[in-house]
Amino acid sequence: MTSKSVESRSEATVLFAGDSGDGMQLTGTQFTMATAHAMNDLATLPDFPAEIRAPIGTTYGVSGFQLKFGSTNIRTPGDEVDLLVAMNPAALKVNVDRVRVGGTILVNSNAFDKRNFELAKMDSNPLSDGSLDKYVVIQIELTRLTREALADSKLNQKEIDRSKNMFALGLALWMYSRPVQPAMDWIKKKFAKQPDIRDANLHLLNKGIHYGETTDAFAFQIEIEPAKLPTGKYRAIQGIEALAMGLVAAGQKSGLGIFYGSYPITPASDLLHALSRYKNYDVMTMQTEDEIAAIGTAIGASFGGKIGVTGTSGPGLALKTEGLGLALMLELPLVVVHVMRGGPSTGLPTKTEQSDLLQALYSRNGDSPLPILAASTAGDCFETAYEACRIAVKYMTPVIVLADGFLANGAEPWLIPNPDDLADFDVQFARKKNGVIDGKEVYLPYKRDEKTLSRPWAIPGTTGLTHRIGGLEKEHETGNVSYDGENHQLMTDIRHDKVQRVNQEVKPLEIFGDQSGDVLLVGWGSTRGSIEAAVARTRNAGHKVGAVHLRYVSPLPLDLPEIAGKFKKLIVPELNNGQLVKLLRAEYLLPFEPFCKVKGQPFRASEIEDKILEEIG
Amino acid sequence: MTDKEKNTPEDGARKPKLPPGMVPRSPKMPPGIASKTAAAKTPASAASASKTTSASSGRTKPGTAKPPGKRPGLPPSKKMPPAGGDGATSELKYTRADFSSDQDVRWCPGCGDYAVLATTQRLMPELGVRPEDTVFISGIGCSSRFPYYMNTYGMHSIHGRAPAFATGLKASRPDLDVWVITGDGDALSIGGNHLIHLMRRNVNLQILLFNNQIYGLTKGQYSPTSEVGKVTKSTPFGSVDHPFNPSAVVLGADATFVARTMDRDPKHMKSILMQAHAHTGTGFVEVYQNCNIFNDGAFFEYTEKTSKAERTIFIETGKPLVYENGTKGLRLNGLEMESLDLESGNYSVDDCLVYDDASRDLAGVMSRLFWKENMPQPFGVFYREERDTYDQLLHDQVSDVLKKRGPGSIEDLLHSGDTWTIE
Numbered sequence A: 001m002t003s004k005s006v007e008s009r010s011e012a013t014v015l016f017a018g019d020s021g022d023g024m025q026l027t028g029t030q031f032t033m034a035t036a037h038a039m040n041d042l043a044t045l046p047d048f049p050a051e052i053r054a055p056i057g058t059t060y061g062v063s064g065f066q067l068k069f070g071s072t073n074i075r076t077p078g079d080e081v082d083l084l085v086a087m088n089p090a091a092l093k094v095n096v097d098r099v100r101v102g103g104t105i106l107v108n109s110n111a112f113d114k115r116n117f118e119l120a121k122m123d124s125n126p127l128s129d130g131s132l133d134k135y136v137v138i139q140i141e142l143t144r145l146t147r148e149a150l151a152d153s154k155l156n157q158k159e160i161d162r163s164k165n166m167f168a169l170g171l172a173l174w175m176y177s178r179p180v181q182p183a184m185d186w187i188k189k190k191f192a193k194q195p196d197i198r199d200a201n202l203h204l205l206n207k208g209i210h211y212g213e214t215t216d217a218f219a220f221q222i223e224i225e226p227a228k229l230p231t232g233k234y235r236a237i238q239g240i241e242a243l244a245m246g247l248v249a250a251g252q253k254s255g256l257g258i259f260y261g262s263y264p265i266t267p268a269s270d271l272l273h274a275l276s277r278y279k280n281y282d283v284m285t286m287q288t289e290d291e292i293a294a295i296g297t298a299i300g301a302s303f304g305g306k307i308g309v310t311g312t313s314g315p316g317l318a319l320k321t322e323g324l325g326l327a328l329m330l331e332l333p334l335v336v337v338h339v340m341r342g343g344p345s346t347g348l349p350t351k352t353e354q355s356d357l358l359q360a361l362y363s364r365n366g367d368s369p370l371p372i373l374a375a376s377t378a379g380d381c382f383e384t385a386y387e388a389c390r391i392a393v394k395y396m397t398p399v400i401v402l403a404d405g406f407l408a409n410g411a412e413p414w415l416i417p418n419p420d421d422l423a424d425f426d427v428q429f430a431r432k433k434n435g436v437i438d439g440k441e442v443y444l445p446y447k448r449d450e451k452t453l454s455r456p457w458a459i460p461g462t463t464g465l466t467h468r469i470g471g472l473e474k475e476h477e478t479g480n481v482s483y484d485g486e487n488h489q490l491m492t493d494i495r496h497d498k499v500q501r502v503n504q505e506v507k508p509l510e511i512f513g514d515q516s517g518d519v520l521l522v523g524w525g526s527t528r529g530s531i532e533a534a535v536a537r538t539r540n541a542g543h544k545v546g547a548v549h550l551r552y553v554s555p556l557p558l559d560l561p562e563i564a565g566k567f568k569k570l571i572v573p574e575l576n577n578g579q580l581v582k583l584l585r586a587e588y589l590l591p592f593e594p595f596c597k598v599k600g601q602p603f604r605a606s607e608i609e610d611k612i613l614e615e616i617g
Numbered sequence B: 001m002t003d004k005e006k007n008t009p010e011d012g013a014r015k016p017k018l019p020p021g022m023v024p025r026s027p028k029m030p031p032g033i034a035s036k037t038a039a040a041k042t043p044a045s046a047a048s049a050s051k052t053t054s055a056s057s058g059r060t061k062p063g064t065a066k067p068p069g070k071r072p073g074l075p076p077s078k079k080m081p082p083a084g085g086d087g088a089t090s091e092l093k094y095t096r097a098d099f100s101s102d103q104d105v106r107w108c109p110g111c112g113d114y115a116v117l118a119t120t121q122r123l124m125p126e127l128g129v130r131p132e133d134t135v136f137i138s139g140i141g142c143s144s145r146f147p148y149y150m151n152t153y154g155m156h157s158i159h160g161r162a163p164a165f166a167t168g169l170k171a172s173r174p175d176l177d178v179w180v181i182t183g184d185g186d187a188l189s190i191g192g193n194h195l196i197h198l199m200r201r202n203v204n205l206q207i208l209l210f211n212n213q214i215y216g217l218t219k220g221q222y223s224p225t226s227e228v229g230k231v232t233k234s235t236p237f238g239s240v241d242h243p244f245n246p247s248a249v250v251l252g253a254d255a256t257f258v259a260r261t262m263d264r265d266p267k268h269m270k271s272i273l274m275q276a277h278a279h280t281g282t283g284f285v286e287v288y289q290n291c292n293i294f295n296d297g298a299f300f301e302y303t304e305k306t307s308k309a310e311r312t313i314f315i316e317t318g319k320p321l322v323y324e325n326g327t328k329g330l331r332l333n334g335l336e337m338e339s340l341d342l343e344s345g346n347y348s349v350d351d352c353l354v355y356d357d358a359s360r361d362l363a364g365v366m367s368r369l370f371w372k373e374n375m376p377q378p379f380g381v382f383y384r385e386e387r388d389t390y391d392q393l394l395h396d397q398v399s400d401v402l403k404k405r406g407p408g409s410i411e412d413l414l415h416s417g418d419t420w421t422i423e
Ligand SMILES: Cc1ncc(C[n+]2csc(CCOP(=O)(O)OP(=O)(O)O)c2C)c(N)n1
Pocket: B140, B141, B142, B143, B144, B159, B182, B183, B184, B185, B186, B187, B210, B212, B214, B215, B216, B217, B218, B223
């Protein structure tokens, strides 16, 4: 059909931006699905305001969805945007600086009127004042074209205007030679019961494609070859979905099932949403009255023999603090999934940050160590959640999983794992008395396993093993209340050593890039993509750079000092004001240097690249 | 005042035996390499050495002991998940001793808590529930030490949150018989939120609120049930806080079983606890409990022989509201109770209101007698209602979904939605 030429590229970054009500998240998601079907590698960055429907036309109401895709290994959602779709002046104003010089900006010119300039606090029309000269600007009368296309439809004006994102989607799909079938299938399914809306959307989608094919403004189509990903079956996955599935997998593999207690909070709510749909997967969920109750119900369930899990974000972790301390004292398995967001206090609820690491480590009263795992990619969320459950059960300890808003909402193609490959669980409920006191057989709830230092798990209902646990210091082995100083010292040491022994489970660190050289980057969590992209770039430029990424931030790995010794400079990039770097310095007495950012956005690979170059000098 | 938490000689007097692989801690190691024990250096490989044991190890058949707290008349619900009981049955007759732990009870001599403990331990054998299927969960306070003294499963949790722990346990293990122990500060101050949500959910368990109108464990500050003007360490000039009326609070939260009893009437207490246990749903029992150290005599008006008859009324469904040895009675005048002098010749027992604990309105009026100076204080079951329990509804929902969708496997879940293959 199309007579236009096709240009081949290895990668591209597209950003859809508009009002919160413009359906940009949906447009981005559908573009992502089409891209996944085109077998490109990809990474996404949804970015939306904290308000549900922020005032129309304002800069703070702008919602964006960025994705980078390509035939190569895509590690980040992209530094510079090749195509910006801006539905109104505010969306343009907020995002224009992200567009690379020479990049394309596609605007809905009908929205560029006086009223919207005022709402976006713009003095002049950017389409005519020359400020966009370094870009290729394509003006489309999206509102008018949409109204014309749907002149015969039964939808009302508001519904019609709201559909214009489908036109934009169709056009963007055409521009990048994406398959249109996934979006069509989705529309048909989603609006099966509303044929008018379904037909209008399908019609507009096709109109958008047709517009690309026939309009002179579009001289060529861009094509991006499929990526050379490992073979197998794939799906697109968001971090939050992967967390949910990792928990479900753990519940099933262990045979224990999952109990999830949670109180809604952005962005962790989606975990509650996901798990509450999985009631037939041996998952029980409960929306509690607050975060304290959430962790309480989870601990109660753990006491009864389930894997108790609770999830939260932002200030929610503060409320779980006391419960975490108790779980640590009770030595029951518990997993706390904490999806970090901008802080302190309510902070930036919809923006990403890694600033709760020290809180996760140290917010509890007393010496209260526990294992902390951080997920590094959307797909890694699955493994991390699973691993956290396994450790929690094996070591009889609460475990914190750290993720963040970027990980939770971002998506990537994911090679679907084979559940048979998942590590086995080691669940052994206590059935028998395990000690003798004064010639009498007794159950010692705090008797230790030789290898793990974990205590036995006797669940209520087990004959002969009645016992009481609680937050008061436990006497070694008997678990009776004890205020004895020697005993407290011993129990404190055991609790510490137990967490250290989790290092038995930790795989040796792998160095990405050069195995020795000038700069070593040490990262954790969602910064992995940006860090590795920066390492790849600087190595391409001839520098000797490596990176290690920690899944376990507690206990800290044993082999880091050895690796650190092979590099001249040690840099710790993190999305906070310098937290892991403090830990590393204190633990290893080595000159780790911070590289920090707290702007509500993930690192751009270029920012880390610049930092590396600066260090090399 | 003596420190009730002070060390007793037997605490840790034995030299603690070290767990394997642990060395007595030498002075703090220098900062640096993480490993502080020999075993911490063991390589990772050992992790997968042992075989997975399926969860079934702890959960075979439900015990044949009476399924605690099930709906009367219902067979042990098939909908419920497998019980945690290990199938051991008990033909044994239990005695009080079977429910008493080996721990020394450490309340102050004379404390009202002893009476509640003794009554509960005496009651348990009559309930037909194995100690192993019974769980006591408490918050923090003098009263919350209770679970340590029961030879059942137990958890001494954190201040105010026992209802949350109990809800999570009961929701996931409905086969267990769960009791919550709490104090007036624990339940109504720091834990007020959890208390009301427990009530509205109607989780099938019993909750005993030890009301001594004081913070005992923290040595005598006024509590949310202390009367206005109460002089305590934290209110040297008298409290200006308006107090809570516990039964009215829980009625306001749609509790399905509300009762009050007192430490000094073990017979009444036992009967009330028995009824709370028989109730399907949350059985709320407020116990007037004397703290002889920090609030001695708070309830003597109701509990002591000299004034008990005059100042209390024991209510029972189907019986007329009479008190003071039958010389006085109560009836409704509009929406208020009025006291009748049955010796005056003007009124007889027939004029007195016949109590009905199925009436929420009546329960409201009864609970509000709390505020009336010249009225007797009611004891007994204020209110009783059959309503589906949270744990039952939760499991019904799970089995509905299971019926509709069949048991899901992780394999299905991973492959759900849009997938594609790269060859
Ligand atoms: C988070 C927290 N805050 C405060 C305390 C201190 N504290 C322990 S018990 C208690 C009050 C207990 O009063 P009540 O519930 O009436 O129990 P009683 O001792 O009277 O039986 C307080 C304030 C605590 N343990 N935890």
